[in-house]
Amino acid sequence: MPRDRQKPSEAEKAQARAVSLRRITALFAPHRASLTVVTAIIVVSAAAGMASPFLLREVIDTALPRQDLTLLSWLVGGMIAVAAVTAALGVVQTWISTRVGQEVMHRLRVDVFTHLQRQSVGFFTRTRTGEVQSRITNDIGGMETVVTNTAAGIAANLTTAVATIVAMVALSWQLSLASLVVLPPAIYFTRKVAGMRREIVAERQRELADLNVTIEEGLSVSGVRLSKTMGAGSHQIARFTGSSARLIDLELRSELAGRWRMATMSIIFAAIPALIYLSAGLPGSAGAVSIGTLVAFTALQNGLFRPLMGLLSVGVQITASLALFARIFEYLDLPVEVADPARPVTLTAPRGHLRLEDVTYAYPGSDTAAVAGVTLDVPAGSSLALVGETGSGKSTLAALISRLHDPDSGRVTIDGVDLRDLRLDDLAGIIGVVSQETYLLHTTIRENLRYAKPDATDAELEAAARAAQIHDHIQTLPDGYDTVVGSRGYRFSGGEQQRIAIARTLLRDPRVLVLDEATSALDTSTERAVQRAFDTLAEGRTTITIAHRLSTVRDADQIAVIDHGRVIESGTHTSLLARNGRYAALAG
Structure with a gap:
């Protein structure tokens, strides 16, 4: 056997x-x-x-x-x-x-x-x-x-x-x-x-x-x-x-x-x-x-x-x-680990003020916390970059922010409301996620985009694609927006898949944007094109960026250095370099 x-x-x-x-x-x-x-x-x-x-x-x-x-x-x-x-x-x-x-x-x-x-x-x-x-x-x-x-x-x-x-x-x-x-x-x-x-x-x-x-x-x-x-x-x-x-x-x-x-x-x-x-x-x-x-x-x-x-x-x-x-x-009979609240709170006009208050989380079966005692404050419309070595807890923080997991202790809030008090569908409309592993359905580009907003008009699709800098490329395809992307999008390059995913996220118009190492698998020239799309996507939104390449986060309003699930340094790019600590070592 x-x-x-x-x-x-x-x-x-x-x-x-x-x-x-x-x-x-x-x-x-x-x-x-x-x-x-x-x-x-x-x-x-x-x-x-x-x-x-x-x-x-x-x-x-x-x-x-x-x-x-x-x-x-x-x-x-x-x-x-x-x-x-x-x-x-x-x-x-x-x-x-x-x-x-x-x-x-x-x-x-x-x-x-x-x-x-x-x-x-x-x-x-x-x-x-x-x-x-x-x-x-x-x-x-x-x-x-x-x-x-x-x-x-x-x-x-x-x-x-x-x-x-x-x-x-x-x-x-x-x-x-x-x-x-x-x-x-x-x-x-x-x-x-x-x-x-x-x-x-x-x-x-x-x-x-x-x-x-x-x-x-x-x-x-x-x-x-x-x-x-x-x-x-x-x-x-x-x-x-x-x-x-x-x-x-x-x-x-x-x-x-x-x-x-x-x-x-x-x-x-x-x-x-x-x-x-x-x-x-x-x-x-x-x-x-x-x-x-x-x-x-x-x-x-x-x-x-x-x-x-x-x-x-x-x-x-x-x-x-x-x-x-x-x-x-x-x-x-499986218990629902991340469920809708019994009495949900509705945010009628979310601003996107994100806070993590003494957040700790350990994966089931693990004796070591992946995130321990993290406190971060990201004002509405500002940007936060999370940096650190592989396995330091950055992606776990991103998962907690988008409520893929609930913290074991502490809380994550949007405009002062605990994420656990919001309906999951409402939260998905407030927080948008673009990750390194872009997943495209085996259907047309049009239907992939409408996955985020089924009632989106063709004009809205094109506007989102233009903002993601992928519209011109789609227009060169024989079937345009009706082109079938293939299983997991393998008919397109990594950068093209990423920009389609950005356009899809743009359609939901989230107030908070989480970019989880979204360009780490791309070459330098493709990364620059995708980064320009990200810059458009991040305008006026609260943005949390996780990246290995520090060049992509140097302009963030604040940068937090994560090590073994804890924040060991935080500040701007300039102030962190001046400290000559862990961030400076990573930058070097």
Whole structure:
């Protein structure tokens, strides 16, 4: 097994065992009316279907021996009418139950996606991207049959089984007792099969998640570039092949788990009619049961096999699907680390006065604070530069300012209001972020820009692009603003991607701008072009700039030198050079 294969933790196993059936049934609560209609249709359909054996008995015992053509016509017509009615009711039942199931699936997908959207960046840095995708697609998709068919299947099979048993007793209670002796072993075997299927399904879903991770890492633009430059293509193929091969084994085990037990039950059910015929022909019982009753009873007994096995199969499916529900509920139960406040404050006309007051923050699982006791005051419209060595805490401060994390102690405020008291959407409109890792969607330039402001006009898009100094370049493209940027924007250079990202940020018109090492990966000439766009973007805004190249921050109103998460120096470029301290050493 590959070393990156993740085994289930004890917590995962415990959660899979602890999934509540009440919580699963609660998913169907909004559809009570539809399910009531389905149940009523099932009851009517089952009751109508039970008329056929009695009609058959009358055909054999009365109409045929008497050669009563009129009675025979009525009986045959009744049999055809019963079949037509049950078929029509079956279509309506299928439509309603499928619609209910799909709406439940839709609600689950939306709830999981929405809840994951509310998770902090920390969750996504700890979780494999392919794992998240697998929960939404494979796990929820794997539940589709259970969610869509379970409620209707239970009701239909249970009603049919009960009606069939009642009809069998009405025909002959003695034969009914002989037929129902199969139930105890059937229930026992089914419980054994269900436990086996549940364990296999859980393992299969974990393997599917690993397969998704391999696809995400191996077939993304970045993954393909890495694979080709490192000569790792054969390793990636071997990794994918191994995961896919393990899925073959798991799928086979899932399908065949307990199949021989079910085959045994099929044989037993098939043998019972033969035994009934044998008993009816024995000297002591000959003539006790009419031929019509015998034929009608065996027809009912054969008909009982389908709903009983259906009920048992549904039980197996539900038990096996608990592993899927456990994985979905695990994500739905994740606490939201950075959430909207219960009573949000609204800033009607934000000025952009930013303050960090004794802010301390440590990443989960770390014993060392990434930021410790930082206090900074950035007046509205002024600029602050954060400098320091790699790992000093600069980007963590930027993440706290844009509320990607919440401080463990202290607070960050805008115009005196704690960021935790603002709605996240409102905060995103006040604070704009441009980072080194520019992310462009695989769509047109126009739609990439509108991601920031869906209702932006074409004139607004062009104005933002002009300010970001990318409009002229876009105009030279054959499709202009309708040019598809490609996966992650790889059709454009780093500087062009950065300027598109600046234009996108400009559309939101934020009062506070965070530039997190936004030019560190660019060459000098491209950096100068992007810097001019930044200068336009920063006009009249509060600006926090993080940069390795001190030439880009020397004109900042104040510069803070960060070391091991603390501010060790602050001042202007000139005053800091005069101190001949850490900043002067960095500048040298």
